[in-house]
Amino acid sequence: MKRRNAIDTRNLPTLVTLALFIVMFGAGSVAFIGFFSLQNFLNLFIDNAYLLILAVGMTFVIVSGGIDLSVGSVLALSTMIASSLLEKSHLDPILVIPIVLLVGIALGSFMGYLIHAFDLPPFIITLAGLYLARGLCYVVSIDTIGITNAFWEKAAHAQILIIGRNFLSPSAVIALATVLVGLFVARYSAFGRNVYAIGGSEQSAVLMGLPVRRTKIAIYALSGFCSALAGIVFTFYTLSGYALDGKGMELDTIASVVIGGTLLTGGFGSVFGSMLGVLVYGTIQVLIVFQGTLNSWWTRIAVGFLVFVFCLLQRAFDARAVRAAAASRQGRGTAAASG
Amino acid sequence: MAAAKRPLGSVFWPLVALAALMGFNLFFTPNFFKLEIIDGHLFGNVIDIIKNAAPIMILAVGLTLVIATHGIDISVGSVVAISAGVVAMLIGGDLKGDPKYPIVAAMAAALLVSTLAGMWNGLLVSRIGMQPIIATLILFVAGRGIAMVTTNAMVVWLYAKPFALLGQGYWLGLPFSIFIVAFLLLMTALVTRRTAVGLFIEAVGINPTAARFAGINAKNILFWVYAFSGFCAGISGLVVCSTVMSADGNNAGNLFELDAILAVVLGGTSLNGGKFYLLGSMVGALIIQTLTTTIYAFNVPPEISQVVKALFVYAVSLLQSGSFRAKISALFGSKEVEA
Numbered sequence A: 001m002k003r004r005n006a007i008d009t010r011n012l013p014t015l016v017t018l019a020l021f022i023v024m025f026g027a028g029s030v031a032f033i034g035f036f037s038l039q040n041f042l043n044l045f046i047d048n049a050y051l052l053i054l055a056v057g058m059t060f061v062i063v064s065g066g067i068d069l070s071v072g073s074v075l076a077l078s079t080m081i082a083s084s085l086l087e088k089s090h091l092d093p094i095l096v097i098p099i100v101l102l103v104g105i106a107l108g109s110f111m112g113y114l115i116h117a118f119d120l121p122p123f124i125i126t127l128a129g130l131y132l133a134r135g136l137c138y139v140v141s142i143d144t145i146g147i148t149n150a151f152w153e154k155a156a157h158a159q160i161l162i163i164g165r166n167f168l169s170p171s172a173v174i175a176l177a178t179v180l181v182g183l184f185v186a187r188y189s190a191f192g193r194n195v196y197a198i199g200g201s202e203q204s205a206v207l208m209g210l211p212v213r214r215t216k217i218a219i220y221a222l223s224g225f226c227s228a229l230a231g232i233v234f235t236f237y238t239l240s241g242y243a244l245d246g247k248g249m250e251l252d253t254i255a256s257v258v259i260g261g262t263l264l265t266g267g268f269g270s271v272f273g274s275m276l277g278v279l280v281y282g283t284i285q286v287l288i289v290f291q292g293t294l295n296s297w298w299t300r301i302a303v304g305f306l307v308f309v310f311c312l313l314q315r316a317f318d319a320r321a322v323r324a325a326a327a328s329r330q331g332r333g334t335a336a337a338s339g
Numbered sequence B: 001m002a003a004a005k006r007p008l009g010s011v012f013w014p015l016v017a018l019a020a021l022m023g024f025n026l027f028f029t030p031n032f033f034k035l036e037i038i039d040g041h042l043f044g045n046v047i048d049i050i051k052n053a054a055p056i057m058i059l060a061v062g063l064t065l066v067i068a069t070h071g072i073d074i075s076v077g078s079v080v081a082i083s084a085g086v087v088a089m090l091i092g093g094d095l096k097g098d099p100k101y102p103i104v105a106a107m108a109a110a111l112l113v114s115t116l117a118g119m120w121n122g123l124l125v126s127r128i129g130m131q132p133i134i135a136t137l138i139l140f141v142a143g144r145g146i147a148m149v150t151t152n153a154m155v156v157w158l159y160a161k162p163f164a165l166l167g168q169g170y171w172l173g174l175p176f177s178i179f180i181v182a183f184l185l186l187m188t189a190l191v192t193r194r195t196a197v198g199l200f201i202e203a204v205g206i207n208p209t210a211a212r213f214a215g216i217n218a219k220n221i222l223f224w225v226y227a228f229s230g231f232c233a234g235i236s237g238l239v240v241c242s243t244v245m246s247a248d249g250n251n252a253g254n255l256f257e258l259d260a261i262l263a264v265v266l267g268g269t270s271l272n273g274g275k276f277y278l279l280g281s282m283v284g285a286l287i288i289q290t291l292t293t294t295i296y297a298f299n300v301p302p303e304i305s306q307v308v309k310a311l312f313v314y315a316v317s318l319l320q321s322g323s324f325r326a327k328i329s330a331l332f333g334s335k336e337v338e339a
Helices: A002-031 A038-047 A049-063 A071-087 A093-117 A122-140 A150-157 A170-188 A190-200 A202-207 A212-238 A249-259 A271-291 A298-328 B009-028 B045-068 B076-091 B103-128 B132-150 B161-168 B176-193 B197-206 B208-213 B218-244 B256-266 B278-297 B302-320 B322-338
Strands: B035-038 B041-044
Touching (some): A002 A298, A038 A049, A038 A271, A049 A071, A049 A170, A049 A190, A071 A093, A071 A122, A071 A212, A071 A249, A093 A212, A122 B302, A150 A212, A170 A190, A170 A271, A190 A202, A202 A212, A249 B132, A271 A298, A298 B103, A298 B132, B009 B278, B041 B045, B045 B076, B045 B176, B045 B197, B045 B218, B045 B256, B076 B103, B076 B132, B076 B218, B076 B256, B103 B132, B161 B176, B176 B197, B176 B218, B176 B278, B197 B208, B197 B218, B278 B302, B302 B322
Antiparallel strands (some): B035 B041
16 A cells, blocks of 8 residues: 555646646636636647757656756757748758758767766756857858748648637647657557666666667757757747847746656656646746736746745655555565565 | 876866966967956956956855855846846846945845855755755746845846945955955955864765764754855855846846856866865856856857857866766776876
């Protein structure tokens, strides 16, 4: 019974996030006329599609016990490369999209390689990656590049009807697809299991003969891919490439993932939780818009406060899980207490 | 590797990097070392470098101690913005230059608020037991919101002349901020190196449990180290605010946390805690600023300087990495054996 308890408490943060989202959305519906609608719910996905994509990549990184501070800059670099290739080189979107994604993967793999091969702290390497990608933006162009490509404009304005007249944007559909693939990879693929194993204990993962090297590089490559994809999606909103896009977005992403119940110590977390985290983040923004008088900067304060609450919750659950594991250790040698 | 008996101990490698940069400038940048006396003040690139590096150097003093405890404080940039916001609001944007409250009182209030912010971080890390990066992430996210709310999301301009002394003033022919850095560094060095405090901090960084068993109050050490980091961020905020005579909650101290952490790491203090090198951190901050100034001297757009900075971080990280050194010495070592 105690063991079951320990596992259940680990899922609690995600459930709390779900409850929080429902409460916040419910409170908004009661307080503001026109808040409660399917479209308003779908808008959360439409408005935060890029954040959702970033959060999927970040979840894998954080579950593995690492961190990726470069995502906001890589997103900006992707918007720059995409707009530059489209407008200055007049390349076809069929070529532009793979090139942008490849650049993201290459940058991610490069950082992953440095982190693994030379045992360097992910914090510092991805921090340098943040500078690198942001600087490269200006190498591409110092000015904003507007996109007039027909395909891009179509993607920006298209509406995909869901039920009745409620719609999703192509960006939101891409984001949801990313979440689904992320869920599947995390749960059912060998790669996903390796990520959790490395996050739980890298040393154990090595001793178990898991491909730690390949996995760690792949994790950062995945995060780079997600950042590049988010960058493409971001250009669907802005129809331009701008070197200051996504400033500070790495921390919005990390905050969403933490609110979603993923432990920053690694080894535990879920893509689904991160999606809920992004929805909570989006709901706070919508609530502040509906409220009308509050400065939009209150969003940041509210998000900071939520991160605080969730970290407290995690500490509490963690302490209980450790105690429960210690109690059950007499019965069974290996209780899951590493979270 | 002749690492065993190197002069100046740990500051050797950072100094070599700084000297290399300076040497490069000696040959390739005309008038880099030229000093002039205008109105009894010293002017020149070297003076500018120290002056511009001052805010980061001040932050690095506090961060060095935090990192020595195996911690990190990513909230310092936001605290800089809060400190600047508080002091600006209290002095007031009166065009005649009459301060709303006495300038000293306003500065004291800003320092108090910053120290409280640091204490909040310290509380979360030492008493609640959060991971430092998460604990300070909260204030990182919320802090910029707090700064924006403090200044009503506007840029507050200051006209009170005496306040300009901190960031723009001169004393004994040298920029006043140099004396602030020197005084802070001296006091910190005295307290940590002439009393047992430094040893306690290192002990906590190496093994908190062992430190506790040795009779050190690890929790209090942690608490005060974070409070001190907040205090330093407060001073840095005052200098930043005084330099531009304005407080911009959005941009003041933006990315400072990254530069300051970089300075500490370049200075030889390991992110894994334990030993710390205050002087090294100062050299680290100077390296960053020299690099920036050098890039400006070459008429490279300032934005692109980030690429160079990133490559520099990669190079230094690699040099500090044990496994990289091992690989290199294995490469050359075999040849030496043959010879």
